[in-house]
Amino acid sequence: MKKFRNLLIVLIVVGLLAASIQVYRRVRAEQRNRVVEIVADLADFKDIALELNMPITEMANRLTSAGTTSIAISEETLGDMLQEGKILLYSGMSLRYSEVNFNNVYQDLAQKIHYYMEENRVDDSNTTIVITKNREDADFLRASFQDRFPNLVTEFVSEDLQSYAFLINRSMDKVRNVGLGLTDEDFIVAQSLGFQNIIPRIQNHEDLSFDEIDRIYEQLKKYKVKTVVFGGVTVLGHDYQDEENEKLAYIGEKFSTPGAEIITAIIEKPVETDLELVQRGIKVLSKKSNYVNTKVYSADASQLTRLKYTDLVDQWGRAISQRNVRVIYVRPLDKPEKTTTENLEDSLLAIREIKDRIEYMGMKLGSAKGLGWVSQNRVLQLLIAFGTMAIVFLLFIDLFTIEKKKWQNTIYILFGLGLIGATELYGIPFFYDKLGDLMNKGIAFVASIAFPSFAGLYLLEVWKKYFGKKELKRSKVIYLSVLTLVVCLLIAAIGGFYIGGLLSESKYILKLDVFRGVKLSFLLPILFFAFAYVIKCGVYCDEAGKPLPICEQFKKLMDTPILVKYGLAAVVLLAAFAIIVMRSGNTLVTSASSLELAFRNFLEKYLVARPRTKELVAFPVLMFVVYLSTKKQKEFGFLAMAVAMIGIENVINSFCHIRMPILVTGLSTIYSLIFAVIIGSIGIVVIDKVVEYFKKMDSINAVRTERKRHK
Secondary structure, three states, X not given: OHHHHHHHHHHHHHHHHXXXXXXXXXXXXXXXXXXXXEEEEHHXXXXXXXHOOOOHHHHXXXXXXXXXXXXXXXXXXXXXXXXXXXXXXXXXXXXXXXXXXXXXXXXXXXXXXXXXXXXXXXXXXXXXXXXXXXHHHHHHHHHHHHHHOOOOEEEEEOOOOOOEEEEEOOOHHHHOOOOOOOOHHHHHHHHOOOOOEEEEEEEOOXXXXXXXXXXXXXXXXXXXXXXXXXXXXXXXXXXXXXXXXXXXXXXXXXXXXXXXXXXXXXEEOOOOOOHHXXXXXXXXXXXXXXXXXXXXXXXXXXXXXXXXXXXXXXXHHHXXXXXXXXXXXXXXXXXXXXXXXXXXXXXXXXXXXXXXXXXXXXXXXXXXXXXXXXXXXXXXXXXXXXXXXXHHHHHHHHHOOOOOHHHHHHHHHHHHHHHHHHHHHHHOHXXXXXXXXXXXXXXXXXXXXXXXXXXXXXXHHHHHHOOOOOOOOHHHHHHHHHHHHHHHHHHHHHHHHXXXXXXXXXXXXXXXXXXXXXXXXHHHHHHHHHHHHHHHOOOOEOXXXXXXXXXXXXXXXXXXXXXXXXXXXXHHHHHHHHHHHXXXXXXXXXXXXXXXXXXXXXXXXXXXXXXXXXXXXXXXXXXXXXXXXXXXXXXXXXXXXXHHHHHHHHHHHHHHOOOOOHHHHHHHHHHHHHHHHHHHHHHHHHHHHHHHXXXXXXXXXXXXXXHHHHO
């Protein structure tokens, strides 16, 4: 089996090289995408300016001075126009009451509409009436209504041609907040405020035509728009009746025109949410636009009423460093216990702090850039698949001693069939087109289990090798502990590279697709470790120290009486383990405590790539494995290795968070390693000195006792 084992190691190394090429492509794409855009919502800050009797130009100056690069403008709605005094808005039922009659100012329009509704038997409970005296507003409404409510709008003009009314055959609640489009005036006003860029919030609507798409695109190019954030729950062009997604494909092609790209910002949520549920059509549009996308993050309205400005900065910073967010959408804080002026000042402080933090991260302020397409190579993916199969077989033959030729031949045949099957799946386009994503996720899942399991197996071999070797000096123990830690992390990191290589497509980085099963992959290697411990070290051994057969060990375990204290300890350990598993993966079931969050925020602020909490605990514990082995502390040694497995698993778990920049993932693990070496080395020295002190005291007491006995 030695030659076969060497072949497996070669395939693992080849797989690592292939994964490194894929990871390098991803890193290059992420490194090109290091410009962050801070955009303020014009409507929100305009309302504050009005409340404070502050000119909007002064508000704009304060925003740009703080570090805001862009301004977001939203489409006009009937509700906005009503609030601004541009229109009057009534339900059709208003005509039933003569005292309303549109304030007795528009009597002729009221009569015309009333006569029309009676003649055509229009249900007045399902209609909305819009009135304006401004001709330009009327022209804007007419054009918007033609696109958004075709064949549902009737126009009326007063006798003196000074007033205009529109009867919409839809209830007011269905039309009040529909986006009516952006006017040239909106763009001109935004341009005059002195921001670098304008980010329009474009809303989708039913019956969107290709001609309207062309008009929107030309307007965006006219005002040199670089980034778009779609408003509402659907992206522009999403249509349930458009089964072929022709509109989304048309928009994607236009927006990704080489040299004239318009970046689509994907709304990012702090919790693990399917982004397709946030805005329908985003996955298709992103694919059709060659992933010329970035991610935008904004605090929820409820958070703005309770967060401190420092908390807001921490959220923004975490989104940038850990979730590849490149557009920070700023809405003002609105804490009820503070005045409008105080909330504004806190909002500006938050912008200044995130600006400084962005620069501290080594990034720049400016116009965000789209991630673009990160290419995948099927040959490289196949080599990674070969390496994954190799680690599985290596794990098996290192766990069990296989001496019979018949079983060895069976292993060779199974491995050969696996290589042939993987080659066909990746080599035949039909299979790959249908099953490619599923295969990549499946192999990544296997890698996430096999590599940390192999690291656990190595840890057991280290334990057995140094068990009872008291002649080792303290410095030697520390050296071996550091070496063991580094080797375990390297094995786990190879698995992380495999996952990163298989799942480095843009859709994973932008979180448009998610790698699932991470909690299960966290659990299985630890169970494997427990099984391997029974085989390699044994819960029960013979007189020579050799582990008994598994069945005998299990029988002895079932016959062993358990004290209450051990039962309680087991319950506590299982509860702690359950919490750890629930907090791992791409979906969180439990949240961190306020103390832990404060510690995380502190590390993120100064280290950017903060060490993971589980690693800061588990890595130093791993360093005690060699020390406990030399002291023959079997029970403590098993607990130390079990905790160490959590840290090893966490390395893989970090790589499973695909949306996190891969350099940040690697740097985070390196920081954890550095802290572990320092803490673990000091801990070994302190514990060993304490043990020596008590041994010395025992010896002194024994001598004193002996002297007293002789006297």
